[in-house]
Amino acid sequence: MNTKDLSISPENKKREEKIFEEICEFIDDKKSIVFDAGAGSGKTYSLIQSLKYIITTYGKTLKVHNQKVLCITYTNVAVAEIKERLGNTSLVEVSTIHDCLWVIIRPHQKQLVEIHKIKMQGEIEKLENDLSTKIWAERYRALPQEQQEQLLQMMNDKKEVYYRHKNDNAAQFKSSLPEISKIFSNIISNSNNFKKIIDSIFKIQKYQATIEKIAVGKKNFNEVEYDARFNNDKLENMKISHDTLLEYTNKIVDQNALLKQIICDAYPFILVDEYQDTDHKVVQALNYLDEYSQKIKHDIFIGYYGDVKQNIYNTGVGSDFANYDKNLKRVEKSFNRRSAEEIIVVANKIRNDDLKQETIYDDFPKGTIAFYNMSTDKQDFIKAHIDKWNITGENKLHCFELTNEFVAKQSGFANIYDFFKNSTWYKRGKNYELLRDHILSLDTKKLGPVQNLLFRILDFKSKVNYDETMVQDVIGKAVTQDLTISKLRDLIGKLRNIKGYTLKAYIESMFNQYHQGDDGYDECLKYILDSKNRSYIEIENLILNKLFLFNEHDEQSDEYLQESKDKVIKFLEIDINEFHLWYDYILDKSTSSVIYHTYHGTKGLEFDNVIIFMSAKFGKDNEYFSRLLKVLSLKDETEEKDIKLEEARNLLYVTVTRATQNLSILYSDDVSDFKEQIENVFGKIKYEL
DNA sequence: GAGGGGATTCTTTTT
DNA sequence: GAATCCCCTC
Numbered sequence: 221m222n223t224k225d226l227s228i229s230p231e232n233k234k235r236e237e238k239i240f241e242e243i244c245e246f247i248d249d250k251k252s253i254v255f256d257a258g259a260g261s262g263k264t265y266s267l268i269q270s271l272k273y274i275i276t277t278y279g280k281t282l283k284v285h286n287q288k289v290l291c292i293t294y295t296n297v298a299v300a301e302i303k304e305r306l307g308n309t310s311l312v313e314v315s316t317i318h319d320c321l322w323v324i325i326r327p328h329q330k331q332l333v334e335i336h337k338i339k340m341q342g343e344i345e346k347l348e349n350d351l352s353t354k355i356w357a358e359r360y361r362a363l364p365q366e367q368q369e370q371l372l373q374m375m376n377d378k379k380e381v382y383y384r385h386k387n388d389n390a391a392q393f394k395s396s397l398p399e400i401s402k403i404f405s406n407i408i409s410n411s412n413n414f415k416k417i418i419d420s421i422f423k424i425q426k427y428q429a430t431i432e433k434i435a436v437g438k439k440n441f442n443e444v445e446y447d448a449r450f451n452n453d454k455l456e457n458m459k460i461s462h463d464t465l466l467e468y469t470n471k472i473v474d475q476n477a478l479l480k481q482i483i484c485d486a487y488p489f490i491l492v493d494e495y496q497d498t499d500h501k502v503v504q505a506l507n508y509l510d511e512y513s514q515k516i517k518h519d520i521f522i523g524y525y526g527d528v529k530q531n532i533y534n535t536g537v538g539s540d541f542a543n544y545d546k547n548l549k550r551v552e553k554s555f556n557r558r559s560a561e562e563i564i565v566v567a568n569k570i571r572n573d574d575l576k577q578e579t580i581y582d583d584f585p586k587g588t589i590a591f592y593n594m595s596t597d598k599q600d601f602i603k604a605h606i607d608k609w610n611i612t613g614e615n616k617l618h619c620f621e622l623t624n625e626f627v628a629k630q631s632g633f634a635n636i637y638d639f640f641k642n643s644t645w646y647k648r649g650k651n652y653e654l655l656r657d658h659i660l661s662l663d664t665k666k667l668g669p670v671q672n673l674l675f676r677i678l679d680f681k682s683k684v685n686y687d688e689t690m691v692q693d694v695i696g697k698a699v700t701q702d703l704t705i706s707k708l709r710d711l712i713g714k715l716r717n718i719k720g721y722t723l724k725a726y727i728e729s730m731f732n733q734y735h736q737g738d739d740g741y742d743e744c745l746k747y748i749l750d751s752k753n754r755s756y757i758e759i760e761n762l763i764l765n766k767l768f769l770f771n772e773h774d775e776q777s778d779e780y781l782q783e784s785k786d787k788v789i790k791f792l793e794i795d796i797n798e799f800h801l802w803y804d805y806i807l808d809k810s811t812s813s814v815i816y817h818t819y820h821g822t823k824g825l826e827f828d829n830v831i832i833f834m835s836a837k838f839g840k841d842n843e844y845f846s847r848l849l850k851v852l853s854l855k856d857e858t859e860e861k862d863i864k865l866e867e868a869r870n871l872l873y874v875t876v877t878r879a880t881q882n883l884s885i886l887y888s889d890d891v892s893d894f895k896e897q898i899e900n901v902f903g904k905i906k907y908e909l
Numbered sequence: 910g911a912g913g914g915g916a917t918t919c920t921t922t923t924t
Numbered sequence: 925g926a927a928t929c930c931c932c933t934c
Contacts, residue, residue, distance in 0.1 A: 295923060318924050390915055410914060416925095448924065462924045497923080533922055623920065650925065652919075820921045839920035840927075871921085 221828050221880040223557060226581040232555070236580065239553050240266065243523075244273050246549050247489070250519035252510055253549045254495070254541070258527055258577045259567065259877035260558025260826065267291075267493055267525045268305050274489050275311050282311055282488070290487040292317045294497045302493065313487075317502055318462055321469045322446045324483060328472060332444040335471050337434055339464070340427040340455050347420045356413040357420075359406055371404055375418055386415060387648060387771070426456040444468070466501040473505045480512045488520050495524035496531035496538050503537050507544050524548070529571045532820060532871045539866065555580040558826055559880050560587025569901045570873045572855055589883045591902035593891045596909070598630075598833060601886055602814060604909045609829050609882050617814045618827040620875055622838050624656050627816045632801040639791045640671070643767035644784070662808055670766050673749065673759075674723065678803040680748045681726065684715055691715065694744050711740050723799060724792040728756045764788050819871055822878050830879040836889040844868055846889065853900035 228236075246253045247270065257263040274289050282288065289312045293299050302314050313320070325332065351357045360368065375382060378397060385396035390411045394401050401408055408414045433441040440458070447459045460468065473480060490506065492498060506522055513520040524541070531538035556564050556577040566589055568576045592601070602619065611617045621627050628637040637659060640646055646655050658668030667675055683690035691712060714733050720726030734741055734754060745754065753759050768784035769776060776784075804810040817825075819832075838844035841864070848868040876883065891898060891905065898905055 316924065412915080451924085465924085499924095535923075647917090652925090656921090818921070823922090840918095841920085844920090867921095 221558075221826075223581070223584075226583055228580050229582050232580050232582075236553075236555060239551065240269060240273075242551055243270055244277075246551070247274060247521050247523070248277075250488075250521045251549050252520075252522040252524075252545070252547075253551050254524040254526075255551045255553070256527055256575060257525070257553040258556065258571065258575055259530060259874065260556050261553050261577065262555070262557050263525055263527065263553070264301070264305070264493070266553065267491060267523075268302065270491060270523060270525075271306055271312055275309060278489075279311055285485075287486060287488055288313050289489040289491070290320065291315075291491045291493065292320050292498075293493040298493055317498060318446075318448065318465055321465060321502075324479075325469050325472050326446075328476070328479065329443050331472055331476065332468060333434060333442060335468050336444045336455070336458065336460075337431055339467075340431055343455065344424050344427050347424050351417070351420055356410075356416050359410075359413070360417045363407075367404075371400070371407070372421060374400060374403075375421070379422075382418065384771075423456075430456045430458070463499075466499050466505075470501045470505050473508055477512070480509055481516065481518075483509060484513045484516070484518050484520050488518075489523075490520065491523045491525065493525055494530075495526040495541065496528050497526070497533060497536040499535060500537050500540065503541060503544050510545065529573065529575075529870050529873050530823065532823065532867065532874055534863070534867065538870075539861075554578060557581070559877065560584055562587040562589045563876065563879050563883055566901060567873060567877045569853060570869065570876060572869070585881070587879075587881045587883070589879075589902065590885070590906055591898055592884060592886045592906045592909075593888075593898075594886070594907055594909075595888055596886070598886070601884075601909070602831065605829070605831060605882075605884060606813070611813050611829060613811065613813045615813075615828065617829045617831065618822075618878075619814060619816050620819050620822060620830065620832045620878075621816055622819055622833075622835075624660055624818055626833075627818055627821075628660060628805075630816045631805050631810070631812075633798050633805070635791070635794050635798055636802050639787065640668075640767070643787070645767045645770055659802075660805070662806060664806060667806070670763050673751065673762070674799065675803065675806065676748055676750060677723070677727065677730075678799055681718070682800070682803060684718070694747050695740065707740075711744070714741060715744060720796065722793045722796050724756065724789070726796060727759055727792070731755050760785075760788055760792065763791075819875050823874055826878055826880055828879075828881045830875075830883045832875050832883070832885045834885055834887045838868075845872070845887075846894075848872065849887075849891065849898055850894045852894070852897045854897075 243253065243255065243266070255263070255266065257266065271289060271291060291302060291312055291314045293302060293314070293316055296316055299314050299316055306312060306314070315323075352361060360371075363371070378400070381396055385393050388396065393411050394408055397408065407417070430441065443458060445459050446465050447454075447461060450459075451461055453459065453461050453464050455464075473483075490509075492506070495503070510520065510522055528539050528541065537544075552575060554575060554577050556579050559567070559579075561579055561584065564577050564579060602617065605611065605617060609615070609617065619630070621630060625637060625641075628634065640659055641655060645651055646658075654668065657666045658671055661667055664672070664675060680690070680694065684694075694715065695708070695711065717733065718726060718730045720729050730745070731754060734745065736742070742754075746752075751762070753762060764784060768788070769781075801810070834845055836843055836846035844864070845868055848865055851865070852869075876885075885902070887898075895905060
């Protein structure tokens, strides 16, 4: 939808300007605000506008005092977008919350280490408490003291064996620890509980040792480090992750008056993008700052830009925001610049607060919205809509699914997804959580190691015939020695000669032409693969090792070995077109006229034609959406704040407001209990196409 | 048929 | 890593 040609009445223009003026006044008065703007209202535009106003009005003063405007966002993508839209300026520091906080607190190592110590002491207490209260530690508790100590001693001796066999099946695990199985048969009989107990004890030991090392001032233990790469703390190694960074910041800012003053002096203007997604702790820390700045009469301006109803992750403050600073001034923007009237009306009903949007345009084309309830085949449903909405490669259809697995499968690479999902590595413990990022992340840096290798090959394959810069890149990096023109031509010919209808064939073809000492070809392979492997079988083994035989200590049975090998070969023999679809998905450049997304992944985006596939359940919750539909049109949920309900409502709001022109929802489960509720919001339910 | 223990199965997203 | 499913034993 191109909104450039649409017209806005002078009256609406004036009203919109007035909202901006209101913000400017609060900026001038250093009165902190929360700017609530619904979906499609141009919230980011207002944020940029505010930043520009601050620069033009206060730029000189800021420069003189060596001060800056701080703009914090939730994601790196948002940082990039704001930087681009804002243009070049040294007066504004745009950064993610975590980066920014770390820069601020990092120099205060003395205090940080102290906080870190207290944190570990707290963790030890928690673990000890678990051991003395939790059911899984019942049998450990029942042991007399000296036996507990004996177990501890024995396990410390067997530490290596323990970790080596921890992931074996229960019988094997037990037999790897024969003495324990004999003396402590009662405890180890439930191996899962046993592991929990031992892990807790080991963790306590580690923390105690680290506290000790801090006390004696051991090298490497006088500094806390923030490691953004992992999601878990490694407290014993003085490493913290995202959440703990916020926790420490919160403590340090609260405790340290001087630091508060330094921040207030350095950043008299702080703008927070998508405030509803920021963590409780961040809002709390900012709150401390605001209060403190008033106390010392160095008023600062904090602007929270966002929309409570678009809080779809349970990590953000969301509607709890209202509980923090009751003195915030509220600015609302109720114009919509995105969608057709029909969609705005429904969206207004879904968000059950008092923010009601209206279109800013006089002549936005008519749209459609429909709620279907039937158990039709999804493909038939899509086909019907392709006709109805004149879907083509230019006018695409965007379908929303709840899970990544569905998206992957609908997008045409089910076999690839299933291969990784069913591999041993991704089934092991917490690795399961990495599956999504490793296969589907649009940020190629986040792909798994195997996926990354395949991606490199596919990237080369897709570019070698069309993209001269790619070829030059490969060749350029590759050829250190001088090649004659004819040899260079040979080399390019060879690279373009790599072919195959499966990855297996393609990789084989890649190595078939390889002879040691080949002019440049070896260097090319090195550049493409970023590995030393120079035969198909080595690649096959690499995948096998990463996904099935990763634990070098494991002695695997022959059957397991054979089975795994077969899986890898079958994987590499998948039609290469499936890999192309995967590749296109990763790069977000699918040529298909039907594109799939997860609900959550569409946040911030907009599409002309949208189908939302919905069912009662989501994840482990069998009534995730049916529960919401039951009360959909009811104004008040105040009886008691229902977090799950709120989350589902926000998610529905976000998805519905993505559509600009045409929207159909297909709900596939029974609606007989809440027909009226649905029809109050979406109009008559349709039972056939 | 109860309960103990093992195996299998999962949601979304970001830092 | 927690919840649930599933199987075995008494």
